[in-house]
Amino acid sequence: MDIHNPTYVPGHQLLAGKSVLITAAAGAGIGFAAALKAVQEGCRGIVISDIHEGRLNEAVEMLKKETGLDQVYGKTCNVADEEQVQALVAFAEEKLGGVDVLINNAGLGTSKALIDMADDEWMKVIDVTLNGTMRMTRQMMKVMKARGQGGVIVNNSSVLGWRAQKEQAHYAAAKAGVMALTRCAALEAAEFGVRINSVAPSLCAHPMLKKSAPEALLKQLEGREAYGRGAEAWEVANVMIFLASDYSSYLTGENIACSSQQA
Template identity: 30%
Template structure:
């Protein structure tokens, strides 16, 4: 059985990715940071699912967790770097704290997880898959999200670089950039209907499972010749 780690894997888009990989037969380890209730609920929904509580901005904690996962299951075939936070604000009013909170989770969390997993994949000759979740904000920018957009743009660049560095090891590294997806985060938008009507050509928000389907494809053997790509899934909203 293949083993997959999904960060931020117990809610929102991450939950749908966890569910899709689980349904595809993976042993999934869903990593979360704070919401124990959501994690417990998901383990009850998906028998055999493993969950790990970890602050992915802490490189030592990440190393301990990934080492434990490898000792437990004997392999790591797939990593989905999905965890991310938003601390919005206009650029001139954005505090250093807001910048660093987003950088530490969105970017350095991905760096910490990728480094720990890639060391194992390379050393054990595992032809693995890494899928990084970026955003259309990282491709086209977004007012009030200079920090978030910066980290998501960096994720695209890191993806392309690591794909080249690890191609010789037959490790595929790709990126998925969702647009507006129906999650708790977008449910609070006051202008949802206006966005659907005037911004998105398909006239609707995406469903979390649609992102999950794309990630599962990239994790599969059907995507063995795809690496270093950023795939936008946004209903036709931006020209990428």
């Protein structure tokens, strides 16, 4: 494979027979890419969620059309709302007959210098990106523990949990929190057979980023990558699917960098 111009990797049934729940999966980024890969890897059913109902309905229909899987369901959810989180997990449990894999993809990022940042700007990013991941993880852990059949949780973190970038203090703090949450929750969940890991992308070249970020900044970020480009969303999704599969059976509490970024 040409690492500078990668070719999409077909499925190999890594999730055959498993059921999957993914948050923030109705856009054109990592969440939907992970949903598509999960189906292509043989999952028996999938629930995707998003805060945007119209976009979510379109994503459900697109997944059905592109994959031929009938067991594709959507439910709106704001992960900043505990009642909606509980309702989403209950919905997925009912529709899928139990969730085997949860992928926490929901997150919120903005660019703002810390010195100019208001408390509500800080808290909004923290509440969606860190607290939302915690709420979903906590609720899924309760359900998986009660069911007694194990399971897997995969969180979306970021290399900014390790590395510094201007105007990203709130997002970096949230993602560092996701990493710490992953490590600590994994120790607790190991007692009842649930694995929890996270994926830390560096630069992912999805359409939303290209639309929102200044071109000069994107060029600068691409210049830091060893391959001179951002990851395709499906390349990040591949790592998520690996962590969700039995191929990573001895991995828990790990934060896997999906990055070609140079030090």
